[in-house]
Amino acid sequence: MxxxxxxxxxxxxxxxxxxxxxxxxxxxxxxxxxxxxxxxxxxxxxxxxxxVVQRAVLFVFAGDHGLTQEGVSSYPASVTVAMVQSFLAQRASANAFAQATDTEVRVVDAGVAAELAPHPALLDAKIALGTANAAREPAMTLAQCETALARGAKIAADAAAEGFDVIALGEMGIGNTSSAALLMHRLAPAPLAACVGVGTGHDEAGLARKQAALAHAAARTDASDPLTVLAEFGGFEIAMMAGAILGAARANIPVIVDGFIASAAALAAVRLAPEVLPYCIFAHCSAEAGHRLMLESLGASPLLDLGLRLGEGTGGLLCVPLLRAAAxxxxxxxxxxxxxxxxx
Missing domain, CATH: 1.10.1610.10 (Nicotinate-nucleotide-dimethylbenzimidazole phosphoribosyltransferase (CobT), small domain)
Incomplete structure (x- = not known):
């Protein structure tokens, strides 16, 4: 195969x-x-x-991170589940922007640390109940990483077969800026200090704690090949987004890459298959520290620069009308x- x-x-x-x-x-x-x-x-x-750019869909990939055990986030991991419910109730920021841009929203359970009730807008692609703590051990096995890539690719292929002209990528996962920073550190590559930002809003002490935890994680392994790096430090939602990018390219449909975390998935996808880059449309430059440098490492020029740092696909959604106008x-x-x- x-x-x-x-x-x-x-x-x-x-x-x-x-x-x-x-x-x-x-x-x-x-x-x-x-x-x-x-x-x-x-x-x-x-x-x-x-x-033709008429039908657009945003996939919000959700997953939890064992790294939260190190205090890398100012929010508890339980927020991931709560936000997934907000997406499904169509009350999150991404839903508001999706309504404004005539974009369908679907949530993908890539690895939320809870069993979620079935919902018409929820795709069950769960790999496990969250990743392991990457500061102590690999976030996932290579087999889990490959499964996440394959499931993401299938989600994109199915969207193309359903008649969508473009897919946008969003994410939800407490702790995922830490995972993205580690991926950037190894795959850009870039000094770790340049990759770590405040995420959801750390104070000075919280940022220092996050930096120390990520330095410990980075020192645990010298992995450098993209698949191993993705398994060592990635989240299930990040790996699945990387797979979706690869699947979209194989289906000849454009994929809108949102902010820092989605760009980390794109970085992993491009390092796995450089040919995927022309299929990516980078939505915006996030206010999250490191994103501009990450985009530069990809040779990417984002369409917007609005100071966004929420994630969820919000920046990507704002670019859907630009794609329609361009077509x-x-x-x-x-x-x-x-x-x-x-x-x-």
């Missing part, structure tokens, strides 16, 4: 035709700035001169030739 992280390179044969079409529209070439680059990217991903550049704007010939 082909591993979910084996991705064919993006076919760029259509690029000259897409560029010619963009340059032939009734506007000065390049006058729509980065929106034209986004339209080109969508056309290449979908392999068509008339890309319409290629489908709705008349050509200059037709304008001059009076063919309107």
């Amino acid at each position: 082909t591993p979910p992280y084996t991705i064919p390179a993006l076919d760029r044969a259509l690029e000259p035709a897409l560029r010619a079409k963009l340059d032939g529209l009734a506007k000065p070439p390049g006058s729509l700035g980065r929106m034209e680059a986004l339209a080109l990217q969508l056309g290449l991903i979908q392999q068509r001169l008339d890309p 319409r550049i290629l489908t709705d704007i008349v050509s200059l030739e037709d304008v001059l010939a009076g063919r309107l």
